[in-house]
Amino acid sequence: MRVDHIAIAVNDVDEALENYKKFLNIDKVDVEIVPNEKVKVVMLQLEDTRIELMEPTAEDSPIKRFLVERGEGIHHVAITADDIEKDVDRATQNGLRMLGGIRTGSYGRKITFIHPKSLNGVLTEFCQSPAEGKC
Amino acid sequence: MRVDHIAIAVNDVDEALENYKKFLNIDKVDVEIVPNEKVKVVMLQLEDTRIELMEPTAEDSPIKRFLVERGEGIHHVAITADDIEKDVDRATQNGLRMLGGIRTGSYGRKITFIHPKSLNGVLTEFCQSPAEGKC
Numbered sequence: 631m632r633v634d635h636i637a638i639a640v641n642d643v644d645e646a647l648e649n650y651k652k653f654l655n656i657d658k659v660d661v662e663i664v665p666n667e668k669v670k671v672v673m674l675q676l677e678d679t680r681i682e683l684m685e686p687t688a689e690d691s692p693i694k695r696f697l698v699e700r701g702e703g704i705h706h707v708a709i710t711a712d713d714i715e716k717d718v719d720r721a722t723q724n725g726l727r728m729l730g731g732i733r734t735g736s737y738g739r740k741i742t743f744i745h746p747k748s749l750n751g752v753l754t755e756f757c758q759s760p761a762e763g764k765c
Numbered sequence: 766m767r768v769d770h771i772a773i774a775v776n777d778v779d780e781a782l783e784n785y786k787k788f789l790n791i792d793k794v795d796v797e798i799v800p801n802e803k804v805k806v807v808m809l810q811l812e813d814t815r816i817e818l819m820e821p822t823a824e825d826s827p828i829k830r831f832l833v834e835r836g837e838g839i840h841h842v843a844i845t846a847d848d849i850e851k852d853v854d855r856a857t858q859n860g861l862r863m864l865g866g867i868r869t870g871s872y873g874r875k876i877t878f879i880h881p882k883s884l885n886g887v888l889t890e891f892c893q894s895p896a897e898g899k900c
Contacts, residue, residue, distance in 0.1 A: 631789055631790050631811050631812060632811060632812045632813045632814075633768065633771065633811060633813060633814050636768065636771065636842060638885055638886070638887055639886075640885045640886075646885045649861075649883060649884055649885060650884065652855075652856055652859035652860065652861050652883075653844075653852065653855065653856040653859070653861055653879065653884075653889075653891075654766055654844070655766050676766050676767060676768060676844075677766060677767045678767045678768060678813040678814060679767075679768050679813060679814060683885070701886055702885040702886035703881070703885070703886030703887060704839045704842070704886075704887055707771060707839070709788075709789070709811075717788065720787075720788065721787055721788040724787035724788070725787065726784075726787050726788055744788065746838070748784060748787075749784055749785065749788075750773055750775045750781045750784060750785075750818070750837040750838070751773070751774075751775075751836055751837035751838030751839075752773055752838060752839055754788075756788075
């Protein structure tokens, strides 16, 4: 299992990108609008994993609610699964609380989330890409 | 640059370890007491990075304060530097606020922190090991 990305909720993704560029040696930056989740996303590719900066694009975005309640900061951590159905079955059988079933996210990747109450306050995404590697 | 570890503040490291074992394929678990920081630490080795579970061992531990104020959750993210002096110089010149200078942590590693206000709410550790790889 790998950490695919660490997702950070921010008010302004362009301003946040400038901050992160001040210390990170970033290989590559991808910008993406995710209409389903009502966020604008910047993905910063590090050597082994990625940092995702997420800005809400609507007042009813879940990320907007997070920012209002908690302020900017880490929103979730995503773990890449090799076989997401198997891993989710195992987690569920072990009593972890999932947030909904496995669904299809952007780029055909499969995703689901583990409730933060099951993992000591950390909202954790399980994800699996249709291709090898990152999801 | 690599993410060396993601550190999570927890009330009880043994209970948290049981939770994380329910979904992670963990290769290796290291337990460590860090007297300087007044924490008991469990390091979970994933394929590419590590998850650090931290329990305070004293009422005046900074992690205890975090738990009282915020509850369990991600405390910081650590980035491995190849040349910590150079990277910290660059970050400082770019206007990032450091939390103290570079100091020696456990196992002779060099560490310092970037203030969360400089990085959109994320407390970020810079670390460099005397050996190659993880710090």
